[in-house]
Amino acid sequence: MPRTSPPRRDAWKRSLRLIAVLLAVWFTASLGLGVLLAEPLNRIWVRGFPLGFWFSQQGAILIFLVLLVVNAIAMDRIERDADQPEDTEDPS
Amino acid sequence: MSIAGWTLVFVVGSFALYSAIAVASRVQTTSGFYVAGRGVSALANGMATGADWMSAASFISMAGLISFMGYDGAIYLMGWTGGYVLLALLVAPYLRRYGRYTIPEFVGDRFASQTARLTAVACAVFISFTYVAGQMRGVGVVFSRFLTIPVEYGVAIGGIIVLLYATLGGMRGITYTQVAQYCVLIVAFLIPAGAISWMMTGTPIPQIGFGSPLIEGERAGVALLRAIDQIHTDLGLPEYTGAFLAGKKTLPDVFAITMALMTGTAGLPHVLIRFYTVKTARLARWSVMWALFFIAILYTTAPAVAAFARVNMIQTLHNTPFAEAPDWFRNWAATGLIRFTDRNGDGLMQYSEGPGAELAIDRDIMVLANPEIAELPAWVVGLVAAGGLAAALSTAAGLLLVISASVSHDLLKSFLRPGMSERQELVAARLSAAGACVVAIIVGIYPPDYVAAVVAFAFGLAAASFFPALVLGVFTTWVTARGAVAGMIAGTGFTAVYIGWFKVFEWSGPEAWWFGISPEGIGTLGMLINFGVTWFVSRRTGPPPPDSAKMVAMLRGER
Numbered sequence: 336m337p338r339t340s341p342p343r344r345d346a347w348k349r350s351l352r353l354i355a356v357l358l359a360v361w362f363t364a365s366l367g368l369g370v371l372l373a374e375p376l377n378r379i380w381v382r383g384f385p386l387g388f389w390f391s392q393q394g395a396i397l398i399f400l401v402l403l404v405v406n407a408i409a410m411d412r413i414e415r416d417a418d419q420p421e422d423t424e425d426p427s
Numbered sequence: 428m429s430i431a432g433w434t435l436v437f438v439v440g441s442f443a444l445y446s447a448i449a450v451a452s453r454v455q456t457t458s459g460f461y462v463a464g465r466g467v468s469a470l471a472n473g474m475a476t477g478a479d480w481m482s483a484a485s486f487i488s489m490a491g492l493i494s495f496m497g498y499d500g501a502i503y504l505m506g507w508t509g510g511y512v513l514l515a516l517l518v519a520p521y522l523r524r525y526g527r528y529t530i531p532e533f534v535g536d537r538f539a540s541q542t543a544r545l546t547a548v549a550c551a552v553f554i555s556f557t558y559v560a561g562q563m564r565g566v567g568v569v570f571s572r573f574l575t576i577p578v579e580y581g582v583a584i585g586g587i588i589v590l591l592y593a594t595l596g597g598m599r600g601i602t603y604t605q606v607a608q609y610c611v612l613i614v615a616f617l618i619p620a621g622a623i624s625w626m627m628t629g630t631p632i633p634q635i636g637f638g639s640p641l642i643e644g645e646r647a648g649v650a651l652l653r654a655i656d657q658i659h660t661d662l663g664l665p666e667y668t669g670a671f672l673a674g675k676k677t678l679p680d681v682f683a684i685t686m687a688l689m690t691g692t693a694g695l696p697h698v699l700i701r702f703y704t705v706k707t708a709r710l711a712r713w714s715v716m717w718a719l720f721f722i723a724i725l726y727t728t729a730p731a732v733a734a735f736a737r738v739n740m741i742q743t744l745h746n747t748p749f750a751e752a753p754d755w756f757r758n759w760a761a762t763g764l765i766r767f768t769d770r771n772g773d774g775l776m777q778y779s780e781g782p783g784a785e786l787a788i789d790r791d792i793m794v795l796a797n798p799e800i801a802e803l804p805a806w807v808v809g810l811v812a813a814g815g816l817a818a819a820l821s822t823a824a825g826l827l828l829v830i831s832a833s834v835s836h837d838l839l840k841s842f843l844r845p846g847m848s849e850r851q852e853l854v855a856a857r858l859s860a861a862g863a864c865v866v867a868i869i870v871g872i873y874p875p876d877y878v879a880a881v882v883a884f885a886f887g888l889a890a891a892s893f894f895p896a897l898v899l900g901v902f903t904t905w906v907t908a909r910g911a912v913a914g915m916i917a918g919t920g921f922t923a924v925y926i927g928w929f930k931v932f933e934w935s936g937p938e939a940w941w942f943g944i945s946p947e948g949i950g951t952l953g954m955l956i957n958f959g960v961t962w963f964v965s966r967r968t969g970p971p972p973p974d975s976a977k978m979v980a981m982l983r984g985e986r
Contacts, residue, residue, distance in 0.1 A: 343985045354516045361512045365505045365689075370682050373498070373670040383638030383650035388668040391501030392493075392730040393634065396508045396723050403515050403716040410520075410712055414984070 346417030353409050357402050364398040433809030434573040441611050441813045442588050445604045449592030452600045457849050460597030460856050461528040461832050467602055467704040473717020475605035476701045478821035483565025486818035491793030493733035497667035499676045502684040508726050510692020515715035518693055519702040521901040521982045523711035530696045531837045537900040540908035546915050548837045550892045551696040555826040557885040563871025565819040572762055573812040579872045586868035589824050594857045601824045608817035615814025619798040619807050620728050623735045633731035655737050683948030690954055691886030694893030697825040736793050739800050745778040755799035764789035831860035884926050891918035891953030904979050910965030918957030925949045
């Protein structure tokens, strides 16, 4: 095994947990509420939208955007805690 | 001034801007040519990615398609945005941490295999050429309708502009023209959308107008979507907002297509290479966020535009005497993209769908015709034409760079002529960009019939080839070179045969689809086959060489 520093390995585990949570929300918001549950949700109208239709054509996209903001901020924190190097140089 | 006059002003003006940027961002190094010297900011990269990604299909065709598909249009909306979540979480930052220049290079290095690299080159070049053909057709449509210039000249003019900035500036030139093109295309999309929303619902924000009541016409006071559902019911069509109704796509098919477009997006080489252009993995993550932000502005507007266009089109055309057809109808009829056949001989245009329909309306024209349908001033129409060109040219440029880098870097430098100096490689890169551009112009002038059929193929192929290879390459350590190659070949092979069988040659009809999945969605199954075969073959041929664990640790930032 290559040498890996313990705090950085810990950071990888933390980022895996973060990815799992964000992917769960990603799936639920789009394929879950927008597709699998679209039919029952469409019977509920909120502010001029049937809910399943709204998730599939508006809501999912907005939730994706929130996920990416959360991801960028949380990963910044994880990497800062682990003191990860900023990889500015091209490996060659 | 006339529509043609305004169009000319906007098109010439925007083309002059792109050329000026091209000259200002010339490059002298391979790093500048392939990855813009890695000096692009996250914000600029996000904007460039937005333009790179939003093609003629997103700008010109998508709202029109959704307008005819209703709920089913969600496959594009979710599929083409959800992929960015996968990109940010699973691919982009790790790709940047790896560095270097191309996607085949990553695949080849990660699995320590030239075969894997060459397989990836074949996939990248095929996907990109498929896509370029579609962009060039978009350029042709805009030129022929708005400037009454023959399609061939239009395609050639657009192609030469791309040729100029792609060969001079490489990735650097492409990046900054894409930033300008994003601004042009988003303004061109939002102005008519806002104006139409204002006219129909009294709010200039289309996303809000989408859920608001109509303010005029016989259905004033009824929420827009309810009104469309009623219109559909009256005409005997399935409800617009309804999911999985008769005559619409089935649940498994919507699921599979959405998934295939999401994973395909996360595996498209021209998008992936954009994340090499920033300094760090951290900035790659922020670029994906900005990219989705800029894309979401158009992608949340498009379904609203689709709904407005639906009401407008049916209300202005249905039961209107052909003799009193509006001007825009005559203009588009002249291009052959709208046809009226008076089947019952009453002189009225009846709107219906299916084989007996009196009106045949090409889906591609809805966005371009929308400002005219809503009777907006001529300059708005001209701006929309310039926006359509910006969307098509920016995507074409990104694709041409993938082809150029695949030839000069992956084929020549690493395989056929490893002794090349950097200067020679740069010349080769410029020449192959120019060559690819000439091929694209020819394909645009003489579009092969199968273009529409193979666009599905590009996504299916990306989903079934690159996505699993990239994700497994970062998140597992057990994949062997043979496993990765076998997976890519099995995944793409299966997808290719399925699409060929059902879509290109049409040997069987939809009743024979596996699990009810159409060729558009089969990339999802191809991806699963790729994962399965990679796992199985890696089991038999493992363990992978110890070096690969080192590389994985580097990708994850563990050392």
